[in-house]
Amino acid sequence: MDKAKSSGTEREGESSEQNPITLRRMACVLLVASTPFLNGMMVGWTAVLPKLQEDDRFPVTDEDVTWLVSLMLIVGIPVSPLAGTLAEHLGPRRLMFLGMCPVAGFWLLQAFTPNLSLLYVGRTAASVSAAMVCTMVQPLVAELCPSRVRGLASTMPEVMSCVGVLLGYVLAYRLPWDVATAVSAAPFLPLALAILLVPESPYWLVRKKRIEAAERSLRLLLGRDGRVAEELEAIRSTTTQRQSQVRDQVRELRKTHNAIPVVLALGIVILRELGGKGPVFSYTVYIFNDAGVQLDAFYCTVFVGIARFASTCVTACTLDLVGRKPLLAATAAICAVSEGVAGAFLFLEVEGAAWVPLASVIVFVVGYGVGLGPIPWVYLGELLPTPVRSLGAALITFAYSVTLFAINLVFLKAVSALGLGLTLLLFAGANLAIVPLVLLCIPETKGRTLQDLERAFTPARKTGVQAEDNPAFELESDWFDLAEREKYGACSLHTTAMKEKCKN
Known part of the structure; x- marks a missing residue:
């Protein structure tokens, strides 16, 4: 009897595996995954700042440059938790549209601004939109995408971000700063409308x-041949009325089986930022010059950007084959070793080894692009449980912005106090700490449905299988949800008391 129930639950969790991967569904996922192109363009745009300082339209000091570069991270600190709250009220797709819709206007405001104040306004407003996109994209991709290709789909936001960075660098190099800024507006209105x-x-x-609306959404995604009823029931198995408000999700987050995956994903993201990703990408030229390697700033940034883009594309093509866990652990170790080797050579002041830091940075960039960069973001959609996915993503994005801003802020001071070699060794230690965390605590998410992944952190007595045999557990369930399940023929009530409650 128990085996039959278990098999039924497994079939319910695997319903998405049986649904076809329709062209419309993948097009919708690709549109959502393309929105981080904005984040990449925002990062790449900073390459125009030297030309902006040379323009006599209005004065731009070195302090202004620092603030304009850091504005994205500063804005992301308050906006990320706000985005999670708004997404629960408005819907993640609607919030993403509202965030993207005015972006083209923000770029044009920066391009044709008559003074520095309006440039700050346009940059700040665009940063708000970018923070909303960064918070919501992975959860929405995971909820729209079939599990068979979720690795590819979840890596696409990182790929599009890399494309945006490279395009921003090229526009900044080839065009005047105001023309480059105006051209940057072109893709965003069509992208917003496509959402x-x-x-x-x-x-x-x-x-x-809104069960009927959910059914219509699934029919659009799955097509005529899709098993909409099974997919809907799989979603309903982990989604209830008790999760409809932010305060409900806060209450759900207090439960151990929901808190553990959020804390694990949070730990990976914080350790990754403590591992020096921000300084390596933001101060590449400084690191090379300190090590005695002389490279043109533009070619250096473009080279690093191309290496990161190419390695991330490799991940997109292989993540559903190799799996997330081994790739993340291996690339974290590679990044740690590359920083450790560079740090050791600089700390020991080995003569005639200027090529070692150069090679180490290249290895770090490739390792980061293959796994350490994209996979923690993939976990925002896959690892976080349905009851707290939006709230958890908001908290993790908030922590990411705070940590990255802090590391970038203190990097040069740390180098001045400790030296570049010892600083890189400390970064290596943080990346190395990710390896045991992943190997010992993180389940493999490749090919598993969101419902199945949620059960990985749920005690056996709280799973749907055990609940059928446990009237006490059923009494804790949401009454409206049980009534709706009975209406759709999707639940079986085993106690007279619960039947009477549903009727009433």
């Missing part, structure tokens, strides 16, 4: 008790 073609997340619709 209107994407249906709302069925998980969010179920949380809001």
